[in-house]
Amino acid sequence: MELEKLHRRMIEGIRRLGVKPEVVEAMEKVPRHLFVPEDRVHEAYDDHPLPIGDGQTISAPHMVAMMCDLLDIEPGNKILEVGGGSGYHAAVMAELVGKDGEIYTIERFERLAEFARENLKRAGYENVKIFVGDGSLGLPEFAPYDRINVTCAAPSIPPPLLDQLRVGGRMVIPIGRYMQELYLVEKREDGIHREIKGDVVFVPLIGKYGFRE
Template identity: 60%
Template sequence: MDQKKRLLDGMRGRINESVLDAMSRVPRELFVPEQLRDRAYEDTPLPIGLGQTISAPHMVAIMSDLLDVRPGMKILEVGGGSGYHAAVLAALTGPQGRVYSVERMADLAAAARRNLRAAGIENVTVVEGDGSLGLPEHAPYDRISVAASAPKIPEPLKEQLQVGGKMVLPVGGGSQELILVTRKNGLLAEEKMGVIFVPLIGKEGFGERQI
């Protein structure tokens, strides 16, 4: 698809080729509402219902690039939405890897499962729940990706990150920063760029309800 190729070519030189290759193999049009499919390869967030959005492709690319996903890794994704970012992470970790995607809205979780099935992606498990608490039953994770802004780095996510692992997440209320967390002997947190995400809702986020 010309529009898809133009989008990915525009990121070359800034984003790792492995990420661009993964994105080239994921049909984003299957993860947006049918009436918006002709806009699937615009570099912009798009509404997916219930007040939520699918992130702009460049943001998915930046977050995936920062995570430096390798084949066979176990990944936790918080804020699964329509399943697109999980699909890209699944392409990066490959058939020997596994992505666990947590989405708090039942309707979106069900839609993500349908979308992933339609795209032929089999190494993603979508779980309905409070993503701010992580998913301790499958921890520790090599990588954690969070697609909603937290007031601070949630303690459960820190605890569920493997030694040597990386986590990327937006932090802040009005003003948000994309943070890369690396766990070595302790936790190293690096600010990468200003961003705008929906708030992380949950016990370790901005309360139990949407603000």
């Protein structure tokens, strides 16, 4: 009962952000406490990042809401997520794409990938596929994607991700090492359009087109 009360409080905060109603509804359906370590369950609905191991974090609820809102996710979309973490962000996007949509997540750490798989299975999400590898390379075998969600900061937009985004598609990605900015990237017929949406703080993207360890 206490977790339900905290969840409702979190949702009220999300509503005040002014994001699309579909995003609020999706976050209302996802039990965030199933996606955090057991010793952090009491903080699951607080609006701040939480450590999930291997130096990684689960993003603050407001950031998940804002990124999903910027992506303008539609039912049936095929989405690539770079940085799967505990699986929470993927679960919210799975709600937004519906049963006809697909989420492909790439995570650098095997332990976290397995943690996410267990969490998603426990929460009942079957349309999320998790892979382990270099997120900066994307997953070309399933491209093109309607949306790409990058949950770690890159030095610049990785060329493979642009290649794998379909024309008409959207990507959100944090750019910068220490002072980061969240970019909305749109791939249009006339080229790539970028727009800065605010200052953010994310863990670094490590890989060929990311930062070095």
